[in-house]
Amino acid sequence: MHNPFRFSGIVSEPAFCDRVRERREMKQYIENAQNVLLYSHRRYGKSSLILKVFREVRNISTVYIDLYGTTHAGDFIAAFLKGISSLESQMSRLVKVLREGIRSVGLNFSVDPVTGMPTASPVISRPVQQKTIEELFAIVEKFSRRKKLAVAFDEFQEVAAYGGDAFEKTLRKAIQNHDRVAYIFAGSQMQLLTEMFNDRKRAFYMLAAHLPLGKIDTAAYVRWVRRLYRRAGRSIERPLVEEVVAMCENHPMYVQEFFFNLWNETTLSFEQLDRVQERMIEKRVPEYAYLWDSLTLNQKRALKLVALTDGKNLFAADNLDRTGFRTASQVTAALAGVKKAGILDKNKTWKIHDPFFKKWLMAAQR
Ligand SMILES: Nc1ncnc2c1ncn2[C@@H]1O[C@H](COP(=O)(O)OP(=O)(O)O)[C@@H](O)[C@H]1O
Ligand SMILES: [Mg+2]
Structure with missing residues (x-):
């Protein structure tokens, strides 16, 4: 049986564990078109949670926009177009609307021949960028009149670095009064994000409900891990699982990585856990040394x-x-x-x- 644990990238079933409370909370926000700020340290499971909830909601269209690596408004527009293209299959006319909307602001718009994804030329002047962004959000709003929407901006803290207030103000203006769209802003630079949303002088002040994402409870890990072992006709004792979770201090990615490594071991013992831990630290020495040296x-x-x-x-x-x-x-x-x-x-x-x-x-x- 293949290894059911995944420790990089977004995880989905069966590698997805728990988050029952957070899923319920996020669904309520989405159903009520309430904006949410979802934040945690990196690798706690924000992206996985968003996409899990997106698979679970009914009668609501979803758009996932990954802003990681974007550095200016042009990138933002390209990422937006890429995300919004997921709506096409649900409404073929949207493509037309989208193209017309974009053409009206003079943006070069083409479809990537390999991926079929829309791409926008990022070299456009600032006033045009602003107009384009307004236009894109207007399209979202128009779509939402037919069907409710949830739009997630992942790694949203990148926006704070674009260079200021003006961009944030444009965004705020573009999304306010969308009463059938829930915007989800997710990110890992907590200080940056909370400043953005809590500072009275900033454009995003009071724009979203806060949903901090913590670690996952030991009891939930125990049920989940033991189920994955059982599915493969194997078993693992509860105290061992609890020990691994404690060694990883309940950190979602480390717990996954630990069990990924443990999966190939045929004998399970506490000594074995120490060896796995040592190997995991060993592998990270360059990364940690680099951090230390900085x-x-x-x-x-x-x-x-x-x-x-x-x-x-x-x-x-x-x-x-x-x-x-x-x-x-x-x-x-x-x-x-x-x-x-x-x-x-x-x-x-x-x-x-x-x-x-x-x-x-x-x-x-x-
Ligand atoms: N609900 C979960 N159950 C199990 N593992 C998870 C869960 N959420 C996250 N992880 C682990 O953390 C890693 C990073 O998840 P990701 O969703 O990319 O986090 P983030 O977006 O917060 O950086 C995943 O590859 C997985 O190993
Ligand atoms: Mg993420």
């Missing part, structure tokens, strides 16, 4: 400090001494830097959020 000296110290203290009593004099800090303000500045790099989180205490990076750091006694 940090300043004080940022490295701050990471060590958090690892050593488990985030508690960071500012105690002997903890500062142990890590080479002289003042608390040095620590504060360094922590902020590492948080910005997406390595640290702060809830009640500071935490290194990548469990395997933390293991590597501790093992290397850096």
Whole structure:
């Protein structure tokens, strides 16, 4: 039987686990044309969740727009066209509408001969871009009058980097008052995104309900993993599954990767788990070393400090001494830097959020 676990890219059944509550919540938003901001760390399952929910909703058309790697409004338009092309099969006239709409703003529009996807020439002037975007959203609105729509913009934080307010204002203006469309904004740079949606002065202020995506509960993992083993006529004991989930600190991608690696092992034991973990860390050494090397000296110290203290009593004099800090303000500045790099989180205490990076750091006694 082939390996049922997947640890890269979007996962769907049977590799998709749980998210029952989030699916229900998102469906309610979509059915009520309520915009949603979906955010989490990378590789927690935002994209997988969106597409899973899209497969589950009834009588609502869905559009998935991936903004990853887009750097300016022209890219945004091309990504939009690509996403919107999924509506074509549902309404053949849309293609015509789309072409006419786009031609009216003078945008070069062609169909990629290989993929059949529409592509737009990104070299268009700014006023034309703005008009095009308005036009595209008008098409969406027009479509929604016949059939409700859900439109997801994945990796939406890219938009914040396009260069400012003007673009965000154009977007806001284009989507407000669409009462039969639910827009889903998803992304992983939480600070950037929450600023975008929570800052009174920003265009997206109060535009969407927040849906933070956390980790997956141990109990759900246990049921899911044991079911996948049973389907293949095999079995795995509950304590082993629980141990793996704990080693991965419930991180969705790491749990998948761990079980992917474990699947090929014929004997299952706790010792086996340690070996799998070691191999997983080993494979990531270049990635972790690169990350480490990109940090300043004080940022490295701050990471060590958090690892050593488990985030508690960071500012105690002997903890500062142990890590080479002289003042608390040095620590504060360094922590902020590492948080910005997406390595640290702060809830009640500071935490290194990548469990395997933390293991590597501790093992290397850096
Ligand atoms: N619901 C889930 N069940 C099991 N594994 C998941 C789930 N969601 C995500 N994963 C794991 O995380 C990886 C990344 O998922 P993805 O949806 O691309 O996350 P994101 O969009 O948040 O970066 C997947 O390849 C899979 O290994
Ligand atoms: Mg994603």
